[in-house]
Structure formats: C-alpha cells, structure tokens
Amino acid sequence: MDSNKKFLNGTLKTILLALLRENGQMYGYEISQMTKERTNQKLLLTEGAIYPALHRLEKDGLIVSSKEKVNGRNRKYYSVNTDSLPEIDAQINLLSQFTGHLQALLNLTL
Amino acid sequence: MDSNKKFLNGTLKTILLALLRENGQMYGYEISQMTKERTNQKLLLTEGAIYPALHRLEKDGLIVSSKEKVNGRNRKYYSVNTDSLPEIDAQINLLSQFTGHLQALLNLTL
DNA sequence: TGACTATGCCTAAGGGTATTATGTATGTTT
DNA sequence: AAACATACATAATACCCTTAGGCATAGTCA
16 A cells, blocks of 8 residues: 555645644654654655755745754754745645645545 | 645546546546636646546546547546446545645644 | 637646655664 | 664656647637
8 A cells, every 4th residue: 555645746845834833843854753653654754755855945945954963863953934934824825725625626526 | 826736746636536436427628627616716727737647547447538529529528437436436535534634734733 | 701719639848846765874772 | 783763865766747839629709
C-alpha cells in the first residue's frame, strides 16, 4: 500500500507553513516525526520532501532558520517570518478552502 | 490570483474517478464546466489537465470511453470500469482520509 | 456574410516537486 | 561492536499540472 503519498504534491509547503505557524519553532526531523504520530503513520512527510521544501520556503523569505547544537547534535530550527504572516495565512486559507471543495465533491459520491 | 490550482497535483485523477462514479457517464468538457459551476469558479479543472488525466485513467483500465455525435459535435463519454470499482472506491477513500488529516492539521492553527 | 462565442476534442514545452536512494555524522542501546 | 535513533543533506528520476496553442462544428449577432 502506497498510502496517500501521491496526494501530497503541492500541499506540502502549505502544510509546513501551518505547522510552523502553530508551533512557533520546529526542525525538520521533528516535523517528520510529529506528523507521523499525529496521523497514525497515515501521513508520512519524508525527509527527501521536507528538507528541500524548507529550503525553498526560506529562499522565498517565508520562513527563517537558526542553527543550534542540542545534546551534541545539530538542529536547524525554522519559524515563520512574521513579515510574511498575511501571505502565510492566505495560503493556509486557500488550502483549507480547497480541501473543503474536495470534500464537497467527494461526499456526493458516498 | 492563481486560486488553488497548485493544490490539484496528484488529486486530479481521484477527483475524476469520484465524479464519474457519481454521475455514471461524463465527457471532458462537461467535467470542466460542472466543477467550475459547483465551486463558484474556485476549483478550475482546465482541459490541459483533464484530457491527459482521462487518457491515463483509461490506459490504466480504470475507466472506459465511447464516442458519440451529439448535435453534430463529437463527444467522448467516460465511465468507470465496473471491474475496478473496489480499487476506485479505495482510492476515493484514501483521498477523503487525506483531506481529513489535512483539515485536522490546519484546524490546529486557527 | 463575417466575426465572434460556445462547444468539444487534443497535444507539447516547460517548470515544479515528491519519491527513492543514498551519504554524512553523533549519540544511545544491546 | 553492531544496531538503532537522531539530524542534516543532495541527486536521479518520474510524475503531472500550467500555459499555450491547434483543430473542428454550431449558433449568434452585427
């Protein structure tokens, strides 16, 4: 079973923004683990997807990073750029609306 | 305003399956118009996306097509392959679950 | 009649992005 | 010592949507 990985395309960046907006500060590995736990392994954000997406978001100025050493290991914390909050919220709202439309279309079938 | 086109990636095929499963028989142009009307122009399935997706679904054996001439114009009707109904329902359920997970993640932010 | 719009199908170039696989390094557990 | 968890990263590949165009028929309007 390939789960629902194929649905992730396009939504990943917005998911990351939503998580960072909620939790204030997170690092990649943490995001990967947290989403896995929260969705009972159903929604897997793999590292090969997460790290490039975080890099793109930082390059686009929507998030900022800072490196810290914790227990001898390097962590790279990300958080939303407060200047971009309006744009971030707009994106999150768009995704929310999109899932709403999808649910409406899908429910007709049930 | 590029609306939420970017979220479509990966979900389009399943959307098409859900629509065909509901309506029994549809043609590409009809799908394009219907989704536009139902979502108040918010969810636009463009022809450049719809037709290749329908072709892939037919090639994969999930749907079948038949050509008809209506009012002098050619229509290509698609409908689900009943042999594939279990797989189709499974896919639709996966997408439904995925949107559920998304909503859960997004709602935490509101 | 000529121009425009709606209907209806299709394809191609291009870019964006997730998958899969792999590499590096440190700390912890067995 | 080996294995596993933590933590970052990149590359090849393939997928697939966007944008832009092309073709054809029917109806409308000046």
